[in-house]
Amino acid sequence: xxxxxxxxxGETTDEMRAVAADERLDAELVRSEVAAGRMVIPANTVHLxxxxxxxxxxxxxxxxxxxxxxxxxxxxxxxxxxxKMLLAVRYGADTVMDLSTGADIDDxxxxxxxxxxxxxxxxxxxxxxEQLDDIAEMEPKHFLDVVEQQAAQGVDYxxxxxxxLRDHLPLTENRVTGIVSxxxxxxxxWMTVRGQENPFYTHFDALCEIMRAYxxxxxxxxxxxxxxxxxxxxxxxxxxxxxxxxxxxxxRQLGCQVMIEGxxxxxxxxxxxxxxxxxEWCDGAPFYVLGPVVTDIAPGYDHITSAIGATMAAWYGxxxxxxxxxxxxxxxxxxxxxxxxxxAYKIAAHAADVARGRPGAADRDLAxxxxxxxxxxxxxxxxxxxxxxxxxxxxxxRAQPADGTRYCTMCGPKFCSMKTTExxxxxxRRYPNxx
Amino acid sequence: xxxxxxxxxGETTDEMRAVAADERLDAELVRSEVAAGRMVIPANTVHLxxxxxxxxxxxxxxxxxxxxxxxxxxxxxxxxxxxKMLLAVRYGADTVMDLSTGADIDDxxxxxxxxxxxxxxxxxxxxxxEQLDDIAEMEPKHFLDVVEQQAAQGVDYxxxxxxxLRDHLPLTENRVTGIVSxxxxxxxxWMTVRGQENPFYTHFDALCEIMRAYxxxxxxxxxxxxxxxxxxxxxxxxxxxxxxxxxxxxxRQLGCQVMIEGxxxxxxxxxxxxxxxxxEWCDGAPFYVLGPVVTDIAPGYDHITSAIGATMAAWYGxxxxxxxxxxxxxxxxxxxxxxxxxxAYKIAAHAADVARGRPGAADRDLAxxxxxxxxxxxxxxxxxxxxxxxxxxxxxxRAQPADGTRYCTMCGPKFCSMKTTExxxxxxRRYPNxx
Numbered sequence: 001x002x003x004x005x006x007x008x009x010g011e012t013t014d015e016m017r018a019v020a021a022d023e024r025l026d027a028e029l030v031r032s033e034v035a036a037g038r039m040v041i042p043a044n045t046v047h048l049x050x051x052x053x054x055x056x057x058x059x060x061x062x063x064x065x066x067x068x069x070x071x072x073x074x075x076x077x078x079x080x081x082x083x084k085m086l087l088a089v090r091y092g093a094d095t096v097m098d099l100s101t102g103a104d105i106d107d108x109x110x111x112x113x114x115x116x117x118x119x120x121x122x123x124x125x126x127x128x129x130e131q132l133d134d135i136a137e138m139e140p141k142h143f144l145d146v147v148e149q150q151a152a153q154g155v156d157y158x159x160x161x162x163x164x165l166r167d168h169l170p171l172t173e174n175r176v177t178g179i180v181s182x183x184x185x186x187x188x189x190w191m192t193v194r195g196q197e198n199p200f201y202t203h204f205d206a207l208c209e210i211m212r213a214y215x216x217x218x219x220x221x222x223x224x225x226x227x228x229x230x231x232x233x234x235x236x237x238x239x240x241x242x243x244x245x246x247x248x249x250x251x252r253q254l255g256c257q258v259m260i261e262g263x264x265x266x267x268x269x270x271x272x273x274x275x276x277x278x279x280e281w282c283d284g285a286p287f288y289v290l291g292p293v294v295t296d297i298a299p300g301y302d303h304i305t306s307a308i309g310a311t312m313a314a315w316y317g318x319x320x321x322x323x324x325x326x327x328x329x330x331x332x333x334x335x336x337x338x339x340x341x342x343x344a345y346k347i348a349a350h351a352a353d354v355a356r357g358r359p360g361a362a363d364r365d366l367a368x369x370x371x372x373x374x375x376x377x378x379x380x381x382x383x384x385x386x387x388x389x390x391x392x393x394x395x396x397x398r399a400q401p402a403d404g405t406r407y408c409t410m411c412g413p414k415f416c417s418m419k420t421t422e423x424x425x426x427x428x429r430r431y432p433n434x435x
Numbered sequence: 436x437x438x439x440x441x442x443x444x445g446e447t448t449d450e451m452r453a454v455a456a457d458e459r460l461d462a463e464l465v466r467s468e469v470a471a472g473r474m475v476i477p478a479n480t481v482h483l484x485x486x487x488x489x490x491x492x493x494x495x496x497x498x499x500x501x502x503x504x505x506x507x508x509x510x511x512x513x514x515x516x517x518x519k520m521l522l523a524v525r526y527g528a529d530t531v532m533d534l535s536t537g538a539d540i541d542d543x544x545x546x547x548x549x550x551x552x553x554x555x556x557x558x559x560x561x562x563x564x565e566q567l568d569d570i571a572e573m574e575p576k577h578f579l580d581v582v583e584q585q586a587a588q589g590v591d592y593x594x595x596x597x598x599x600l601r602d603h604l605p606l607t608e609n610r611v612t613g614i615v616s617x618x619x620x621x622x623x624x625w626m627t628v629r630g631q632e633n634p635f636y637t638h639f640d641a642l643c644e645i646m647r648a649y650x651x652x653x654x655x656x657x658x659x660x661x662x663x664x665x666x667x668x669x670x671x672x673x674x675x676x677x678x679x680x681x682x683x684x685x686x687r688q689l690g691c692q693v694m695i696e697g698x699x700x701x702x703x704x705x706x707x708x709x710x711x712x713x714x715e716w717c718d719g720a721p722f723y724v725l726g727p728v729v730t731d732i733a734p735g736y737d738h739i740t741s742a743i744g745a746t747m748a749a750w751y752g753x754x755x756x757x758x759x760x761x762x763x764x765x766x767x768x769x770x771x772x773x774x775x776x777x778x779a780y781k782i783a784a785h786a787a788d789v790a791r792g793r794p795g796a797a798d799r800d801l802a803x804x805x806x807x808x809x810x811x812x813x814x815x816x817x818x819x820x821x822x823x824x825x826x827x828x829x830x831x832x833r834a835q836p837a838d839g840t841r842y843c844t845m846c847g848p849k850f851c852s853m854k855t856t857e858x859x860x861x862x863x864r865r866y867p868n869x870x
Contacts, residue, residue, distance in 0.1 A: 073847040075832065101850050129849060173863070176801065177808045178856030182846060185855035192862045227853075228804030229789065229797055267797070268750055268790035294746070294786040296800040296807075298778065299815065300824040304739055305782050311729070311743045315703055329807065330825060331832025331845055343733065347740050351729040354664065355703035362664055362702070365731040366611065369663030372731075372764065373612045380734065389735040390765060397510065397766025410766055411617060412508040414564060415536050417662075420620035421613030427627045428608070 002215040003043065005255045007035035015041050015048070019056035024359055033060045037248070038284045039319075040157075040257040042095070042119040042217035047154035053117050055094055057259065057319050058286045062358060063349035064094035064320040066121070066288070067342055068333075069112070073102030075332045082111050084338045089118055091342040091386065095156070095320070097121040101130060110153055119156035121219060125183045135186045136193035140203045148210050157217040159261065160207065161187045162200035163243035164223035171236035177227035180264070184223020204247060208254040217257040219288060220244045225264035228296050232266045233274065245281035259288045259320070262313075266292035271309055275316040286319035293324065302328040303337075307344040314352030321345050339386070346385050373418055375406045437650040438478065440690045442470035450476050450483070454491035459794055468495045472683070473719045474754075475592075475692040477530070477554040477652035482589035488552045490529055492694065492755050493721045497793060498784035499529035499755040501556070501723070502777055503768075504547070508537030510767045513546055519773045520547050526777040526821065530591070530755070532556040536565060545588055554591035556654060560618045570621045571628035575638045583645050592652040594696065595642065596622045597635035598678035599658035606671035612662035615699070619658020639682060643689040652692040654723060655679045660699035663731050667701045668709065680716035687720075694721045694755070697748075701727035706744055710751040721754035728759065737763040738772075742779040749787030756780050774821070781820050808853055810841045 006013050012031045019041060020027040033039035039058025048054070057064050067088035069081050085096050095118050100108045105127055113120050124146050129135050131142075147158065161183040169188055172179055179185040191198055200207060211218060224240040226232040241260075248258045260282045266274055271292065278287045291306030292313065298305050306324035314321055325333035325341035333341065353361040364383055371379035377394065381387040397408065407416035441448050447466045454476060455462040468474035474493025483489070492499050502523035504516050520531050530553050535543045540562055548555050559581050564570050566577075582593065596618045604623055607614055614620040626633055635642065646653060659675040661667040676695075683693045695717045701709055706727065713722045726741030727748065733740050741759035749756055760768035760776035768776065788796040799818055806814035812829065816822040832843065842851035 072845070073849065101847060126850065169859075169863075172856075173860070176804050178853060179859070180852045180856075182850045182852045182855075185852040185859065186850075189855055189859050189862070192859055228807070229800045230804060268746065268786055269792075295782060295789060296804050297785060297818060298782050298820045299803075300819065300821055300828050301778055301782060304742055304779050305786070307739055308743050308746045308783070308786060311703065312747070327828055327832070327845070329845070330829045331843060343736055344739050347730060347733050347736060348743070350732060351703055351740070351743060354730060357704075365664045368734075369611050369665060369731050372663070383732060384735065385733045386735055393735050393762055394765045397762070408766060410507070410762075410764070412536060414508065415561065415617045415621075417615045417617045417620040418613060420617075420624055421607075421615075424604075424614070424620065424624050424627055425608070427624070428604075 002212055002255050002257055003034055003041045004037070004252065004257050007031045015043055015054040018054050023056060023061050025060060029060060030056060033058055037252045037258060038286070040217045040259055040286055042156040042257065044151065044154045044156045044214050044216055046152065046214060047113060047120065047156055050114060050154060051117060052119065052156065055119065059284065059317055059319055061319070063314040063352050065092070065342065065345040065349050066095045066097055066320055066322045067093035067338060068097045068099050068322065070099035071102055071108060072332055078104060078108050078111055081108055082115055084335055085112050085116055087335055088338050088342050089116070091339055092346045093118065093342050095119040095121060099123060099126065101126050105130060109150065113154045121157040121159060122150055122155050123159040123183050124150055125161070125186055129186055135190050138190055140199040143199065144203065144206055144210065147207060151210055151214040151216050155216060157219045157259065159183065159219045159221040160200050161221040161223035162198060162204055162247055163220055163240045164188060164198055165201060165243055166191050166197055168224060168236055168239045171234070171239060172224060175234070175236065176230045179224060180227030181221065181223045181225055183221055187223055204250060205254065208251050208256050211256045212254060215257070217259060218251050219259045219261055220247055222261045222263060225262070225290065226266065228265050229267050232263065233270045237263065238277065241278060242281055245283065248282050248285045259286045262287055262289040262318070263292050264290055265296060266294065266309060268294050268312065271312045272316045275313055275318055279317055287317065288320040288322065289313045289318045290322040291324050299329045300326055302326065303341050303344040307348045310345060311348040311351050314349055315355050321348055343386050437647055437690050437692060438469055438476045439472070439687065439692045442466045450478055450489040453489050454496070458491060458496050460495060464495060465491060468493055472687045472693060473721070475652045475694055475721055477591040477692065479586065479589045479591045479649050479651055481587065481649060482548060482555065482591055485549060485589060486552060487554065487591065490554065494719065494752055494754055496754070498749040498787050500527070500777065500780040500784050501530045501532055501755055501757045502528035502773060503532045503534050503757065505534035506537060506543060507767055513539060513543050516543055517546050517550050519770055520551055522770055523773050523777050524551070524553055526774055527781045528553065528777050530554040530556060534558060534561065536561050540565060544585065548589045556592040556594060557585055557590045558594040558618050559585055560596070560621055564621055570625050573625055575634040578634065579638065579641055579645065582642060586645055586649040586651050590651060592654045592694065594618065594654045594656040595635050596656040596658035597633060597639055597682055598655055598675045599623060599633055600636060600678055601626050601632055603659060603671055603674045606669070606674060607659065610669070610671065611665045614659060615662030616656065616658045616660055618656055622658055639685060640689065643686050643691050646691045647689060650692070652694060653686050654694045654696055655682055657696045657698060660697065660725065661701065663700050664702050667698065668705045672698065673712065676713060677716055680718065683717050683720050694723045697722055697724040697753070698727050699725055700731060701729065701744060703729050703744070703747065706747045707751045710748055710753055714752055722752065723755040723757065724748045724753045725757040726759050734764045735761055737761065738776050738779040742783045745780060746783040746786050749784055750790045756783055778821050
């Protein structure tokens with residue numbers, strides 16, 4: 001019994017009530033959004049028993065952010081990845097994905113799920129690929145077994161690239177960066193070598209059965225997401241998106257919750273169109289986008305290039321933003337990269353929530369601004385997305401005034417505009433006619 | 436003879452030709468844009484003789500970015516500020532503003548102008564305020580003398596808050612953060628204590644005369660820009676913007692080039708409206724915006740909060756973006772903050788140029804993406820906004836493959852999607868029917 005099936009039957013679950021309280025929404029609205037497939041509550045029944053705090057992802061809720069973690073065969077270890085997860089959650093990640101590859105990935109996943117209060121997502125093909133010399137050897141049964149195993153471990157949502165079809169592959173031939181989704185590229189290779197249709201597509205109903213049994217939410221992967229601006233919004237991308245829309249409908253028919261994944265690399269002026277097409281073709285299913293980065297020319301700063309695109313995507317209607325760290329395109333993120341990525345995406349999600357006029361979204365901005373005007377530094381830091389960094393930067397400024405002084409090193413006492421405004425307001429009372 | 440007067444007389448100056456070549460525009464288009472007041476070429480005749488490279492700022496040109504520098508009475512020194520200027524220009528700042536306060540500011544300015552190949556802007560009221568115990572003592576003659584002195588030094592554009600009028604002050608009384616422009620706050624204090632109208636407004640024609648003599652470009656300051664989301668787009672801000680539009684017309688009548696400054700702190704959904712109103716009320720004069728930051732809750736990360744707003748402002752039509760560094764609201768930027776601010780704004784300007792479809796804007800994205808797909812790391816770094824940072828991050832990744840290996844630590848050899856795409860394309864040739 002998934003949240004979707006129960007919502008359709010008119011039942012308001014504990015998880016829906018928790019989401020409603022968290023979002024300041026009516027529980028009945030949450031139920032109806034879940035029933036309509038416009039909101040998902042990724043909550044594997046196994047993880048729920050281990051203390052998962054359910055969240056709602058969808059247009060009616062606050063914009064959510066995901067932090068990707070995971071070791072590779074070349075870097076990091078289990079302890080480090082669990083620490084990164086805790087750090088990401090501390091700074092406000094709403095979900096995490098364990099994208100580990102290499103040895104011990106079962107163990108990493110088990111430890112992350114046990115320690116995570118937030119939903120955990122995975123990409124099961126990574127484990128299958130790890131166990132084989134060549135992805136072309138994969139049998140559908142093998143993949144189904146891995147999905148079942150991960151579901152039984154408590155994974156809350158899974159990215160499976162079921163929408164990349166044989167017909168789509170010729171559409172990528174002239175692309176500048178080809179297929180940049182790891183799962184998409186592996187799936188394409190399988191199809192090409194075996195000369196068969198996508199096995200996740202042909203075995204979709206069987207996969208849905210497993211997902212439904214544990215209430216694992218589908219995150220229908222965009223294996224053909226563009227890897228550069230030049231490939232954005234091309235035929236390959238949109239052909240797959242149409243297929244994802246169909247699969248989403250099928251999954252919901254079978255009682256499964258569904259999110260749809262989106263790009264990637266998209267120039268500014270194409271973001272709105274990408275979101276609108278997803279909403280139209282996928283019946284308003286929650287759109288889970290990676291960035292998008294809005295220029296390719298800033299490796300080392302892709303948390304910024306992508307936070308710009310992510311803010312706009314969320315404003316136009318994306319429901320969850322997958323973070324990108326400064327190390328994107330260059331290496332695996334370390335702890336500091338995780339922090340930078342999460343904060344950049346908290347900014348993106350929050351700015352979009354303010355612009356979308358979500359009830360109460362701008363309250364924190366107002367409270368912090370009042371503290372700023374009152375020279376209440378402690379309160380200002382407390383309300384910040386990253387209090388420690390703000391406090392450190394403030395303290396680093398040379399010739400820091402003693403606590404309680406009503407100016408800072410930015411302008412000094414004579415040029416502090418807020419101090420001048422204070423004087424001005426006092427003057428206004430003394431010289432009322434001067435106004 | 437200013438660029439504006441010469442353009443109106445039908446003359447295409449060397450500076451217009453240089454701008455045209457730089458922008459890949461027709462020289463006649465540049466001339467007509469300058470004549471119409473939609474483009475400015477801030478080039479003080481004194482600075483031109485010292486080797487200034489002229490640039491064009493306006494809707495027809497690439498989006499420009501400005502880096503603010505300057506010591507305060509509490510922090511930094513001359514050498515440090517000159518170094519910051521050179522650093523900012525190296526990373527791509529199109530102009531710099533010297534916002535120094537405290538002692539020695541004449542000397543700082545002189546040294547920065549001498550060393551700067553880019554236009555230099557200032558805010559002359561800072562020097563006046565520095566010389567007085569209280570701004571209320573300022574006499575208009577004193578201010579005019581300082582403007583003349585700075586013009587003679589070679590300052591290319593000046594921010595003067597001539598549009599904040601007595602009638603506007605009551606509109607700020609219920610603001611959360613009052614008047615956050617330093618120049619605006621000082622001007623307001625002067626008006627309130629003296630019970631007189633804004634002296635820059637009443638002496639506007641005399642100021643224009645000085646500006647015209649050296650071809651100093653007006654940067655009409657927005658003294659009432661909002662200092663938080665709650666104050667954005669309020670009556671005070673827009674009343675001043677209307678006055679700036681009038682002053683701009685008057686300045687152009689008197690032969691002066693004019694930019695209009697804009698906010699500040701603006702939520703996402705109000706940015707387009709702000710740009711449209713500026714274009715309408717100011718006759719398409721170049722809009723020079725500070726950020727805007729799109730949320731108040733991220734001190735320490737305001738290069739990001741503001742790069743998001745700046746990208747959108749530029750996309751909607753702003754001509755120049757004034758950077759914000761991570762230290763904004765906390766202290767004076769150090770060298771690393773300057774770099775972070777400049778890169779964030781290069782990203783914003785470039786992303787907007789791509790979205791606005793400027794000829795050739797996306798060429799560098801394409802070239803970098805081709806290098807990325809070809810595993811040509813050196814070329815990828817060379818084309819990056821910050822090659823050194825990208826190279827360092829790549830090198831820091833543990834277990835770095837030897838040069839020439841066609842994968843990186845991000846995914847490792849087995850999960851490299853670009854490597855898989857290569858294999859796939861080779862397979863496609865071997866198994867053409869499999870497709």
